[in-house]
Amino acid sequence: MNDLLSLFPPGTRIAPGGQLVIGGCPVDELAEQYGTPALLVDENALRQRARRYTDGLAARWPNSRVTFASKAFPCTAVYRLLTEEGLGMDVASGGELTLALAAGADPAGLVVHGNAKTDEELRLAVDAGAGLIVIDNFDDIDRLERIVPAGGTQGVLVRVTPGIRPDTHEAVSTGGAGSKFGLLVPQARQAIARLRGSDRLRLDGVHVHIGSQILDTKPFTQAVEAIAELGEFAVYDLGGGLGARYTYADRPPSVEDYLDALVDTARELLPAKARILIEPGRSMVAEAGVSLYRAVTVKPGEPTFVAVDGGMGDNLEVSLYGQRFEATVATRVGGGQPCALVGRHCESGDILSAGVPLQDPRPGDLIAVPATGAYTYSLSNNYNGARRPPVVFCRDGRSRAVVRRETYDDLMRRDLP
Numbered sequence: 001m002n003d004l005l006s007l008f009p010p011g012t013r014i015a016p017g018g019q020l021v022i023g024g025c026p027v028d029e030l031a032e033q034y035g036t037p038a039l040l041v042d043e044n045a046l047r048q049r050a051r052r053y054t055d056g057l058a059a060r061w062p063n064s065r066v067t068f069a070s071k072a073f074p075c076t077a078v079y080r081l082l083t084e085e086g087l088g089m090d091v092a093s094g095g096e097l098t099l100a101l102a103a104g105a106d107p108a109g110l111v112v113h114g115n116a117k118t119d120e121e122l123r124l125a126v127d128a129g130a131g132l133i134v135i136d137n138f139d140d141i142d143r144l145e146r147i148v149p150a151g152g153t154q155g156v157l158v159r160v161t162p163g164i165r166p167d168t169h170e171a172v173s174t175g176g177a178g179s180k181f182g183l184l185v186p187q188a189r190q191a192i193a194r195l196r197g198s199d200r201l202r203l204d205g206v207h208v209h210i211g212s213q214i215l216d217t218k219p220f221t222q223a224v225e226a227i228a229e230l231g232e233f234a235v236y237d238l239g240g241g242l243g244a245r246y247t248y249a250d251r252p253p254s255v256e257d258y259l260d261a262l263v264d265t266a267r268e269l270l271p272a273k274a275r276i277l278i279e280p281g282r283s284m285v286a287e288a289g290v291s292l293y294r295a296v297t298v299k300p301g302e303p304t305f306v307a308v309d310g311g312m313g314d315n316l317e318v319s320l321y322g323q324r325f326e327a328t329v330a331t332r333v334g335g336g337q338p339c340a341l342v343g344r345h346c347e348s349g350d351i352l353s354a355g356v357p358l359q360d361p362r363p364g365d366l367i368a369v370p371a372t373g374a375y376t377y378s379l380s381n382n383y384n385g386a387r388r389p390p391v392v393f394c395r396d397g398r399s400r401a402v403v404r405r406e407t408y409d410d411l412m413r414r415d416l417p
């Protein structure tokens with residue numbers, strides 16, 4: 001039971017009646033008020049996580065900033081909260097840029113990514129005053145040379161592909177040779193040389209991001225070593241990628257261990273005056289989120305299928321990357337026999353958790369899946385006409401919806417007669 005609770009946001013407890021209490025809010029009351037499925041976010045947990053990152057990095061390397069890789073949870077309430085906590089925002093499209101600005105993010109703290117940035121998106125970024133645009137390819141340089149007005153200067157970083165393959169799912173490995181992202185070292189050197197001759201683009205430094213859900217510090221250290229070889233710059237953006245803890249078995253490095261590994265290597269190899277940026281996404285938001293479902297049917301057999309009112313419409317991590325999640329009946333936490341917790345979508349791959357123990361599951365039970373704060377909101381979809389769930393912030397016993405549930409009308413909103 002303690003093991004199970006440890007996957008939920010810190011501060012989650014079990015009420016005397018046996019039900020989960022998240023951010024001080026009993027789950028049955030949340031289900032009553034907001035319906036299911038719902039994505040619950042423990043606001044204190046998210047703020048604490050942000051502070052561990054910001055305080056931890058500042059203590060180790062004062063000239064630094066934590067930039068949230070916003071694709072992990074791009075809703076304005078999250079941008080706003082993390083902006084309040086002092087983070088910069090990493091955006092990878094015109095859409096994310098627009099959301100960040102709408103939420104009050106400081107344009108100077110924006111880091112603009114993308115391996116296929118259009119003219120329109122680059123114009124948006126330049127016009128908004130985005131602090132840094134990350135050069136992924138030579139076309140980015142051509143485009144920006146055209147878009148940045150004469151007399152203007154746009155700060156840029158060059159994204160380097162260091163040839164490192166961390167032990168993670170192929171779909172979220174981005175730093176190996178053959179990656180579609182960034183420039184291999186020889187090409188990166190060419191881009192750097194070209195940018196040094198540019199009068200509109202100011203080369204501030206280099207960027208590296210090797211992948212996601214990385215459960216070991218070694219690849220991060222190697223990435224710092226790889227970009228250190230490119231020379232001395234004012235800024236080194238070391239990317240994101242630290243793994244989140246989804247299952248009992250996952251033992252990701254702590255934020256502090258991760259920062260120690262990065263900064264120890266930086267002290268050895270990077271100029272002491274350099275500014276260091278990091279871009280955590282998944283590990284910033286995963287643990288603060290909990291998906292709350294209602295069991296619709298329980299089909300006994302081998303295995304017993306517990307089918308809920310959500311699934312791959314609101315959590316694609318399982319079918320896209322084979323991510324393992326744990327789960328519990330939210331009113332009888334822990335224990336039970338292994339079941340297949342499945343969604344309601346028309347695919348056999350629509351599984352939330354295979355072989356997960358659930359205690360005496362019955363139709364109507366609330367089911368909670370922990371560690372769903374990252375990439376669930378962003379990858380949610382309308383498959384089978386699913387209405388995307390609300391996002392509910394919970395804090396000190398109070399809750400508020402920051403995103404409402406979609407309606408059937410929403411499903412037709414873009415249709416033209």
Ligand SMILES: *Cc1c(COP(=O)(O)O)cnc(C)c1O
Nearest residue numbers: 069209212240241279280281282
């Ligand atoms: C996705 C991404 C991140 C964040 O990765 P996480 O695994 O979510 O921490 C950081 N930087 C870039 C460039 C990315 O594409």
